Amino acid sequence: MSASTPQPDQSIRPADRRVSARIGAIAESATLAVDAKAKALKAAGRPVIGFGAGEPDFPTPGYIVEAAVEACRDPKNHRYTPAGGLPELKAAIAAKTLRDSGYEVDASQVLVTNGGKQAIYEAFAAILDPGDEVVIPAPYWTTYPESVQLAGGVPVEVVADETTGYKVSVEQLEAARTENTKVVLFVSPSNPTGAVYTEAEAEAIGRWALEHGLWVLTDEIYEHLVYGDATFTSLPALLPELADKCIVVNGVAKTYAMTGWRVGWVIGPKDVIKAATNLQSHATSNVSNVAQRAALAAVAADLDAVAEMREAFDRRRRTIVRMLNEIEGVLCPEPEGAFYVYPSVKDLLGKEIRGRRPQTSGELATLILDEAEVAVVPGEAFGTPGYLRLSYALGDADLVEGISRVQKLLGEARD
Structure with a gap:
């Protein structure tokens, strides 16, 4: 699939175009948008756990x-x-x-x-x-x-x-x-x-x-x-x-x-x-x-601090893959690098979950945020609907708590 650079509407005078076609066609960063929404909800007192941003939870060495x-x-x-x-x-x-x-x-x-x-x-x-x-x-x-x-x-x-x-x-x-x-x-x-x-x-x-x-x-x-x-x-x-x-x-x-x-x-x-x-x-x-x-x-400098962080990411990687694969309708391959998982949720789409039937991974991500107070990024943001991206670059306790909430919510899915 390919996309072409948008062309301006020639029927509109250049002076009347408020935003250029080039810039107007840019989509907001979905990952940063999800992270901002999660942080705003947390600031408002909601116990949201964010799996959206690819940001290590460690302080800079x-x-x-x-x-x-x-x-x-x-x-x-x-x-x-x-x-x-x-x-x-x-x-x-x-x-x-x-x-x-x-x-x-x-x-x-x-x-x-x-x-x-x-x-x-x-x-x-x-x-x-x-x-x-x-x-x-x-x-x-x-x-x-x-x-x-x-x-x-x-x-x-x-x-x-x-x-x-x-x-x-x-x-x-x-x-x-x-x-x-x-x-x-x-x-x-x-x-x-x-x-x-x-x-x-x-x-x-x-x-x-x-x-x-x-x-x-x-x-x-x-x-x-x-x-x-x-x-x-x-x-x-x-x-x-x-x-x-x-x-x-x-x-x-x-x-x-x-x-x-x-x-x-x-x-x-x-x-x-x-x-x-x-x-x-x-x-x-x-x-x-x-x-x-x-x-x-x-x-x-040497890579000692990096090695310590990688060890923690590896531990979290194995935990999140195991917990996601325990959810019926979720298929999560084990990633070999970075700090993300990208599970397929296609088998959950259309099923009833707390009175709603999400038809897309975007709708499912919204449901998860509303009902489980867990922020994830839908596959639409990455060019492949039917998936979710979760970053495991967050603390172990938050990771387990967040995925446990998702397990409970998605475990309620019914035909």
Whole structure:
């Protein structure tokens, strides 16, 4: 399925159009909307438990916070710095990339951005022209297609489901390819499903992209959050010949529990990074220097704090999968990465639950919030109706309490 950039109504004078067609077509971030609603209800005294936002419940490690405190005291951080990022942070990101994924890049190939979302948008904006198609595996994170359309491109969805572990095949990608295809998006570990491609699967997709001269944008934000026998694979490290048409986006948000610090980055060919840096110089200029100094402390340090968080996520992963699969009508595959589960609830749709018959996963999510005071995100937000996304990046006690409420509610489903 593909979508095209909306065109303005030519019967309306430009001066009378209050919101541009381009911006008016953007959907609100469903995950942030669910999280905001849950927080508003909690502030109003409701005992809501939120599984909506992909946000670790851990505080940012202390040594990172201390680096920020020291940065605040240094007057050099009170001024403008290079739009593309502090030179020492760009060098540290290059070193961290080699350490963690085996991909060797130069600091000049790095652009520091205001979080992963800006990284993704600027990457697409730097390489897409109007009408260029981007193949996006679905279920997808809500921001991907919106960023493509904002950049003038056309998102083309390729849908996978639980029968394949939410992983698309080369055959599916090839069926979606046209003469207008320019980019394929590769995300492993995945948001929203937690799917992790094996090295062989990743290599097959990379070689397909090479064969057809396509660009690859790979989102590596969850690189350190893999479980069991699963392993993270960095495509440009696996296939160095991809590097000239490969863009990597990443950031500190998930790995270091730094969602609010807003530091991400783009790694790519020098000409693309230069173009994206020019864009950022007019859009936002440099990322907050204090946040950059904190990110420098994060990426330059060892991964001990990350390992502790991953152990907790793994424990919660096994708990939530077990509890969800105890609900009749729910099928929850075990994710191998990130911190999300993506259960199918298709067998519950149309059934009566407390006098209501939800026909969509969106209606079911509303019912769960109203009746169980648990916030989840419906599959419609990720391009695949009939599913729910739940983040297990919350405390163990809240997780068990929240899923217990869902079990009780959905256990009442009747034909």
